[in-house]
Amino acid sequence: MHSLGRSWLLLTGFILFYVIYLLFGALMFSSIERPVEDKLRQEMEVLKQEFLNQSCVNSTSLERFLVKVLTANKYGVSVLANNSATSNWDLTSSMFFANTLVTTVGYGQTTPLSDTGKAFSILYALIGVPFTMLVLTACVQRIMCPLVLSPVSLLQRSGMEPRPATFLHFLLLLLLVVLCFFVVPAAVFSSVELSWSFLDGIYFCFISLCTIGLGDFVPGTQPGQKYRQLYQVTVMVYLFLGLMMMYLLLRTFHKMADLHGLTTFLQLPRCDESDLEDDREPIIEGKPEDQAPPYQTEKEANKHLKPGSHPVYNTINSG
Amino acid sequence: MHSLGRSWLLLTGFILFYVIYLLFGALMFSSIERPVEDKLRQEMEVLKQEFLNQSCVNSTSLERFLVKVLTANKYGVSVLANNSATSNWDLTSSMFFANTLVTTVGYGQTTPLSDTGKAFSILYALIGVPFTMLVLTACVQRIMCPLVLSPVSLLQRSGMEPRPATFLHFLLLLLLVVLCFFVVPAAVFSSVELSWSFLDGIYFCFISLCTIGLGDFVPGTQPGQKYRQLYQVTVMVYLFLGLMMMYLLLRTFHKMADLHGLTTFLQLPRCDESDLEDDREPIIEGKPEDQAPPYQTEKEANKHLKPGSHPVYNTINSG
Numbered sequence: 001m002h003s004l005g006r007s008w009l010l011l012t013g014f015i016l017f018y019v020i021y022l023l024f025g026a027l028m029f030s031s032i033e034r035p036v037e038d039k040l041r042q043e044m045e046v047l048k049q050e051f052l053n054q055s056c057v058n059s060t061s062l063e064r065f066l067v068k069v070l071t072a073n074k075y076g077v078s079v080l081a082n083n084s085a086t087s088n089w090d091l092t093s094s095m096f097f098a099n100t101l102v103t104t105v106g107y108g109q110t111t112p113l114s115d116t117g118k119a120f121s122i123l124y125a126l127i128g129v130p131f132t133m134l135v136l137t138a139c140v141q142r143i144m145c146p147l148v149l150s151p152v153s154l155l156q157r158s159g160m161e162p163r164p165a166t167f168l169h170f171l172l173l174l175l176l177v178v179l180c181f182f183v184v185p186a187a188v189f190s191s192v193e194l195s196w197s198f199l200d201g202i203y204f205c206f207i208s209l210c211t212i213g214l215g216d217f218v219p220g221t222q223p224g225q226k227y228r229q230l231y232q233v234t235v236m237v238y239l240f241l242g243l244m245m246m247y248l249l250l251r252t253f254h255k256m257a258d259l260h261g262l263t264t265f266l267q268l269p270r271c272d273e274s275d276l277e278d279d280r281e282p283i284i285e286g287k288p289e290d291q292a293p294p295y296q297t298e299k300e301a302n303k304h305l306k307p308g309s310h311p312v313y314n315t316i317n318s319g
Numbered sequence: 320m321h322s323l324g325r326s327w328l329l330l331t332g333f334i335l336f337y338v339i340y341l342l343f344g345a346l347m348f349s350s351i352e353r354p355v356e357d358k359l360r361q362e363m364e365v366l367k368q369e370f371l372n373q374s375c376v377n378s379t380s381l382e383r384f385l386v387k388v389l390t391a392n393k394y395g396v397s398v399l400a401n402n403s404a405t406s407n408w409d410l411t412s413s414m415f416f417a418n419t420l421v422t423t424v425g426y427g428q429t430t431p432l433s434d435t436g437k438a439f440s441i442l443y444a445l446i447g448v449p450f451t452m453l454v455l456t457a458c459v460q461r462i463m464c465p466l467v468l469s470p471v472s473l474l475q476r477s478g479m480e481p482r483p484a485t486f487l488h489f490l491l492l493l494l495l496v497v498l499c500f501f502v503v504p505a506a507v508f509s510s511v512e513l514s515w516s517f518l519d520g521i522y523f524c525f526i527s528l529c530t531i532g533l534g535d536f537v538p539g540t541q542p543g544q545k546y547r548q549l550y551q552v553t554v555m556v557y558l559f560l561g562l563m564m565m566y567l568l569l570r571t572f573h574k575m576a577d578l579h580g581l582t583t584f585l586q587l588p589r590c591d592e593s594d595l596e597d598d599r600e601p602i603i604e605g606k607p608e609d610q611a612p613p614y615q616t617e618k619e620a621n622k623h624l625k626p627g628s629h630p631v632y633n634t635i636n637s638g
Contacts, residue, residue, distance in 0.1 A: 007586050048381070057376050062367075063400055066388065070397065073389055074535055080389070081382055106531035108427050118522045129529050137587055203437045210448050211530060212425035216393055267326050268456055 011142055014135045021131065022236075025098030025124055026091050029112070032120060033089040036113040037077060044072050044079045076110035082223040092229040096220075099236045102128030103243055105208055107215035136240075140248050147173065148252050166256045177249055181209065181242045189219060192231070209242045330461055333454045340450065341555075344417030344443055345410050348431070351439060352408040355432040356396060363391050363398045395429035401542040411548040415539075418555045421447030422562055424527055426534035455559075459567050466492065467571050485575045496568055500528065500561045508538060511550070528561045 051057075051065045069079050076088040087093065088110040100106050101124060112118045148169070155165040186201030196204070196217065204217040220232045254271040257263050263270050370376075370384045388398050395407040406412065407429040419425050420443060431437045467488070474484040505520030515523070515536065523536040539551045576582050577589045 003586075010586060052376060052378060052381060057371060059371060059400075062371060066399060069385065069388070070392055070399070073392060078389065080385060081378075101531055104423070104530045106425070106526065106533045108533035108535060111533045111535035115516075115518055118518060122522060122525045125525070125529055125531060129531075134585070134587065138585070141586070141588060197434075199434055199437060203441060206441045206444070207425065210444055211423045212420055212444060212448075213532065214425045214427035214430050215534065216427060216430035266453070266457070267322075267329060267460070268453065269460060 007142070011138050014138050018132065018135045021128060022095050022098050022102070025101070025128070026095035028120060028124070029094040029097055029117065030089050030091055032117045033094070033113055034087065036117070037075075037087060037089050040072055040075065040077050040113060044068070044077060048079050074111070075113045077113075080223075086223070086228070090229075092232045096232045096236060098124065098128070099239065100213060101125045102132040103239060104129060104211045105213035105239065106211075107213045107218045109215045109218045109221060136244055136247055139244050140251060143244070143248060144251070147248065148255075163260060166259055170252055170256050173249060173252060177245050181205065181238075181245055185238060185242075193217075193219060194222060205242070208239060209246050211243070326461070330457050333457050337451065337454045340447060341414050341417050341421070344420070344447070345414035347439060347443070348413040348416055348436065349408050349410055351436045352413070352432055353406065355436070356394075356406060356408050359391055359394065359396050359432060363387070363396060367398050393430070394432045396432075399542075405542070405547070409548075411551045415551045415555060417443065417447070418558065419532060420444045421451040422558060423448060423530045424532035424558065425530075426532045426537045428534045428537045428540060455563055455566055458563050459570060462563070462567060463570070466567065467574075482579060485578055489571055489575050492568060492571060496564050500524065500557075500564055504557060504561075512536075512538060513541060524561070527558060528565050530562070 047065065047068055051061070054061065072079065088097075093110065097110055101121060112121050151172070152165055152169045155169060156162060160168070182202060182205045185205050186198055189201040189204060190196045190198045193200075200217055204219070207214050207217075219235045220228050225231060251271060254263070258270045366384065366387055370380070373380065391398065407416075412429065416429055420440060431440050470491070471484055471488045474488060475481060479487070501521060501524045504524050505517055508520040508523060509515045509517045512519075519536055523538070526533050526536075538554045539547050544550065573582070573589075582589050
C-alpha cells in the first residue's frame with residue numbers, strides 16, 4: 001500500500017510537471033515569437049497595401065508579392081483579412097505548439113520564425129520529448145491493471161484459455177479505442193470545424209495519434225472560431241489521452257505477440273516481463289560480488305541462458 | 320550459427336519488404352494524387368492569368384485570389400513560376416512522402432489532395448507504421464552487439480566497474496550519434512540547400528530524427544535542385560539510419576537507467592532483459608499444465624514475486 005501510494009504520488013508529480021513544462025514552453029515561445037510575428041504581420045500588411053495601390057499589376061510584381069506571401073504563410077502568418085486578428089503565438093496557441101513538439105506530433109502549421117525560437121525548440125524538445133514519453137509510460141503502467149490485466153483475468157475465470165482470452169481482450173480494447181478516440185472525436189471535429197468532412201476527422205485523428213502530424217488539418221485554426229482557447233486545450237487533452245491509449249494498445253499487442261510466440265519467431269525483443277506496481281524487486285537478491293557484467297557479448301550471455309538461469313540484468317541488485 | 324543465419328535472413332527479408340512497401344506506396348500515391356495535382360496546377364495557372372489580365376485589382380479580388388493560392392499551397396501546389404515544373408507526386412517524391420508517413424516524421428509540405436489519397440494514407444500508415452517500427456527494432460537488435468554489448472564488455476575488461484563503464488559508453492555513443500547524424504549532415508544540408516544556415520540544418524536534423532517533422536525545412540524542395548531524385552533517396556536513407564540510431568540511443572539509455580536503478584526508482588517498466596539472438600528459449604521449459612494466466616491481477620501476480628520466482632510471461636512455453 002505504501003508503494004501504491006508512492007506510485008500515484010509519482011504519477012501526479014509527473015503530470016503536474018508536464019503541465020508546468022507546457023506552460024513554461026508557452027510563455028517562452030510566446031515571448032520569443034510574438035514580437036517577430038507582429039513585425040512580419042505588419043510588413044505583410046504594408047506589402048499588401050503597396051501591391052493594391054500600384055497602378056498596374058504585372059507578372060513580375062505579382063511573383064515578387066506571392067513569394068513573400070507564401071514565405072510568411074510557411075511561418076503561419078496569413079495575409080488574408082479575416083486571419084490577421086488571431087495570433088499564432090498567444091499563450092494558448094504557444095502551448096498548443098509546445099504540446100505538438102513534445103508529443104512529436106508536430107503539425108507545423110505554425111513554426112518558429114526566429115533563430116532564437118528554433119534553438120529554443122531544439123532545447124525544449126530535447127528535454128520535453130523524453131519526459132513526455134516517460135509520463136505516457138507511467139500513465140500506461142497505471143492503467144494496465146484496470147484495462148488489461150483485470151479484464152483478461154476475468155475472461156479466464158469465465159473459462160477461456162489464456163491465448164484466446166488475450167486475443168479477444170485485444171479485439172475489445174481495439175474496438176473501444178477506435179470508437180472513443182477515432183469515431184466519436186471525428187464526428188465532433190466534423191461538426192465543429194466547418195470545412196471538415198467525417199473522413200477528414202478520421203484522417204486528422206489517425207494522422208495525429210500516429211504522431212505523423214501532417215498539419216493539413218489542425219483544429220481551431222478557422223477564422224472566428226468560438227471559444228478557441230478552450231477548444232485548443234481540449235484538443236491537447238484529447239491528444240495526450242489518445243497517445244496514451246495508442247501506447248496501451250501497442251503494449252497489449254506486444255504482450256499478446258509474446259504469448260503467441262510471434263516475437264520469438266521474429267527474433268524481436270519481448271515486452272518487459274513486469275507490469276505491476278509492486279514487482280520492482282530484483283528477482284535474485286544478489287550480493288555485490290555476484291554482479292555480472294551489465295551488457296554481455298553474445299558468447300558470454302549464452303552461458304547464462306541455460307534453462308533455469310536468469311537474464312543477466314536481474315542478477316544485478318539495482319536498488 | 321543456424322539461428323544467426325536465420326536472424327540475418329529475417330532482417331534482409333524485413334528490409335527488402337520495407338523497400339518494396341515504399342515502392343508500392345510511391346506507385347499508389349503517384350497514381351492517385353498526380354492527376355488531381357495536375358488539375359489543380361492547371362486551375363491555378365488559369366486563375367493567375369485571369370488575375371493578371373483584369374484591368375483593376377481591388378481588395379476583394381486580391382483576397383479571393385489569395386485564398387485560392389494559399390489553399391493550393393497547403394497541398395503543396397505552388398503558383399510561383401519557378402516551382403510549377405516539379406511535381407510533388409512523381410515517383411521519388413511520392414516515395415519520400417510514403418517514407419515520412421511510415422516513419423511518422425510527417426513533414427506535411429505535401430499532403431494528399433483527394434479523399435482517396437487521404438483514405439489510402441490511413442490504410443498505408445496503418446500497416447506501414449507498425450511494420451517500420453518492427454524493421455527498426457530488428458535492425459537495432461542486430462547492431463546492439465557491435466555497438467553496445469562488445470564496447471561495454473571491452474571497457475570492463477580494461478578494469479572499469481559495470482556502472483561507470485555503461486555511463487562512459489553511453490556518452491561515447493551519444494557523441495558518435497551527435498557527430499554523425501547531426502553535425503555532419505547539418506553541414507552538408509547547409510551547403511546543399513542555398514537558403515539554410517548551419518542552425519537550420521541542425522534544427523532540421525533534430526526535428527526530423529525526433530519524428531516531430533514540422534516541415535518548415537524539407538530538403539530537395541528548392542527550385543532547380545540538382546540530382547533531386549538521388550538527393551531525396553539519400554535523405555530517406557539518412558532518416559532511416561538516423562531513426563535507427565536514435566532508437567539505439569534510447570534503448571541504451573533505458574538499459575543504463577535500469578542498471579543505475581532509475582527505472583526501479585521511478586516505477587517504470589525495465590528494458591527487456593534479452594537482447595541476443597539465441598536467448599529466445601523460454602527460461603522454464605513449462606509443460607502445458609504449468610501454464611499460468613497470461614495477464615494477472617496485482618494480487619495474483621504478487622504471489623509469484625517472491626525472490627527466486629519467475630515473471631509470469633516466462634512460465635508460458637510460447638514455442
